[in-house]
Amino acid sequence: MEHNTVAVVGLGKIGLPLAAVFSNNGFYVNGADINKKIVSLVNMGKSHITNEPGLNTLLEKAHQAKTLTATINTVDAVSKSKVVVVIVPVLIDDNNNVNYQFIDSAVYEIAKGIRKGTLVIFETTIPTGDTRNRFGKKIEEISGLKMGNDFYLAYSPERVYSNHILNNLKEYPKIVGGINERSLELASNFYAKALNCKVIKVSNLETAEFTKVAESVYRDVNIALANELAVYADQKGVSMLEVIKAGNSQPFSNLHYPGVGVGGHCIPVYPYFFINRGLANGLIFTARKINDSMSKYAVKLIEKEIGDIKKQNILILGLSFRENVKEVFKSSTLLLVDLIKQKEANIFINDPLYTNLEISSYGVTPLSLEDEMVKNIDIIILQAFHDEYRELKFENFSNCKLIIDGRNVLNKNEIEKLGIEYKGIGN
Numbered sequence: 001m002e003h004n005t006v007a008v009v010g011l012g013k014i015g016l017p018l019a020a021v022f023s024n025n026g027f028y029v030n031g032a033d034i035n036k037k038i039v040s041l042v043n044m045g046k047s048h049i050t051n052e053p054g055l056n057t058l059l060e061k062a063h064q065a066k067t068l069t070a071t072i073n074t075v076d077a078v079s080k081s082k083v084v085v086v087i088v089p090v091l092i093d094d095n096n097n098v099n100y101q102f103i104d105s106a107v108y109e110i111a112k113g114i115r116k117g118t119l120v121i122f123e124t125t126i127p128t129g130d131t132r133n134r135f136g137k138k139i140e141e142i143s144g145l146k147m148g149n150d151f152y153l154a155y156s157p158e159r160v161y162s163n164h165i166l167n168n169l170k171e172y173p174k175i176v177g178g179i180n181e182r183s184l185e186l187a188s189n190f191y192a193k194a195l196n197c198k199v200i201k202v203s204n205l206e207t208a209e210f211t212k213v214a215e216s217v218y219r220d221v222n223i224a225l226a227n228e229l230a231v232y233a234d235q236k237g238v239s240m241l242e243v244i245k246a247g248n249s250q251p252f253s254n255l256h257y258p259g260v261g262v263g264g265h266c267i268p269v270y271p272y273f274f275i276n277r278g279l280a281n282g283l284i285f286t287a288r289k290i291n292d293s294m295s296k297y298a299v300k301l302i303e304k305e306i307g308d309i310k311k312q313n314i315l316i317l318g319l320s321f322r323e324n325v326k327e328v329f330k331s332s333t334l335l336l337v338d339l340i341k342q343k344e345a346n347i348f349i350n351d352p353l354y355t356n357l358e359i360s361s362y363g364v365t366p367l368s369l370e371d372e373m374v375k376n377i378d379i380i381i382l383q384a385f386h387d388e389y390r391e392l393k394f395e396n397f398s399n400c401k402l403i404i405d406g407r408n409v410l411n412k413n414e415i416e417k418l419g420i421e422y423k424g425i426g427n
C-alpha cells in the first residue's frame with residue numbers, strides 16, 4: 001500500500017471530479033462505484049458527466065499516466081489505499097426521513113477492506129454526529145479496528161457547485177474536522193496536496209458536519225425570506241427586484257432573489273438533517289414550507305391573469321431543478337405539474353437536457369421548440385434557465401397570453417412588445 005494511494009468511493013457528479021483532480025496531483029486513485037457503466041467509462045479515461053468544464057481533459061491525462069482506475073469492488077479499492085474518500089449520497093425519502101441506504105452499504109464494504117493506518121474521510125453531507133456515531137462505529141464493529149488509533153477518521157464537507165466543480169475545488173477552502181489531532185493533521189495534509197487548496201481546520205468532526213448543513217440552511221432560509229417579501233411586494237405593487245438592488249447597496253444587507261421554488265438534492269434536503277434531529281419547529285422548517293409554496297403562488301399568478309386554466313396549454317421550460325444541470329430531484333417543475341394537473345390544464349415540458357422518453361416518464365408531454373404545437377401554447381412558465389433559452393424566440397408562440405418568469409431573467413419589455421403579459425416572481 002503506497003503512501004500516495006487514495007480510494008474514492010462513489011464516482012458520481014462530485015466523486016469523479018475529485019478522483020480526476022487527485023489523480024492529476026500526484027496520487028494513485030482507486031475509484032469505486034456500484035455502477036458498472038461508470039466504472040468501465042472511467043477505465044477508458046472517459047466521463048459519464050457531460051457538463052463539467054475541464055473534467056474530460058483531466059480524465060484523459062490520468063488515464064494516460066495510469067493514475068486512475070475504477071472498480072465495482074470497493075473492498076479491493078479500499079484495501080489498496082492509504083486514504084479513503086467517501087462521497088456516496090445520503091438522501092431523504094418521501095416523508096423527509098434520512099435515507100442512509102447507499103452510504104451504509106458503502107461503509108460496510110469499506111469496513112471489510114480497511115487496513116491498520118488507513119485514513120477514512122467522509123465528504124457526503126450528513127446529520128451532525130454521523131461520522132463518529134454511525135459510520136466510525138460501524139467500521140470498528142466490522143473491522144475490529146479502533147477509530148483514532150488503528151484507523152484515522154475525518155470529515156470534510158463538499159461545498160462545490162455543479163458546472164463549476166474544478167474551479168471551486170481550487171478556490172474554496174476545504175473545511176476539515178478529525179476525530180483526533182492525528183486524523184485532523186493527516187486529512188489536512190492530504191487535501192493541501194491533493195487539491196492544492198487552503199484548509200480550514202475545525203475543532204472536531206461535528207463542527208465540520210454542522211458547518212455544511214448550516215451553509216445550506218442559510219441559503220434556504222434567505223431564499224424563503226426573499227420569496228415571502230416578493231409575495232408581499234406584489235401585494236403592495238412594489239418590484240422586489242428593485243428593492244433588492246437598492247437595499248443591497250450597503251454591506252449589511254444581502255437580500256436573495258425570489259423564484260418559483262428551490263430544488264435539487266442539496267438545499268431542499270439538508271435542512272431536514274437539522275429539522276429531523278431536534279430543530280423541528282423553528283425558522284428552518286417555516287422556510288422549507290415557504291419555498292415549497294412558491295409553485296402554488298406561480299399558479300395563483302396565472303389564475304389571477306387568465307381565470308380558470310382548465311384545458312389551457314401550459315408549457316414549462318426546464319424539467320431540471322436548475323439551469324444547465326441534468327437533475328430532477330425535488331425540481332419545482334414536479335410541484336408545478338402536480339398542481340396544474342389538478343386544475344385539468346394540458347401540460348407540456350421542454351428541456352434540452354432530457355430525451356422525450358425521459359420527459360414522458362414524468363407523466364407529461366414533451367414538446368420540442370420547433371414543433372408546430374408551440375403556436376397553441378397559452379401560458380409559459382420558465383423554471384430552469386438553460387443556456388438554450390437565452391436566444392428563445394417568444395414570437396413563435398403566437399397565441400401565448402402569459403409568461404411566468406420563475407427566475408426573473410427574461411426581458412420583460414421585449415415580451416410585452418409581443419403583446420404577451422409578463423409576470424416575474426416579485427416583479
Ligand SMILES: NC(=O)c1ccc[n+]([C@@H]2O[C@H](COP(=O)([O-])OP(=O)(O)OC[C@H]3O[C@@H](n4cnc5c(N)ncnc54)[C@H](O)[C@@H]3O)[C@@H](O)[C@H]2O)c1
Binds near residue numbers: 038123159
Ligand atoms: N451534486 C452536487 O451539486 C453536490 C454539491 C455538494 C456536495 N454534494 C455531496 O456529494 C454527494 C454525492 O453527490 P453526487 O452529485 O456526486 O451524487 P451522484 O448521485 O451523482 O453520485 C453518487 C455515486 O455513488 C454511487 N454509489 C451509490 N452507492 C454506492 C456504494 N454503496 N458504493 C459505491 N458507490 C456507490 C452511485 O452509483 C453514483 O455514481 C451528495 O450526497 C452530497 O452530500 C453534492
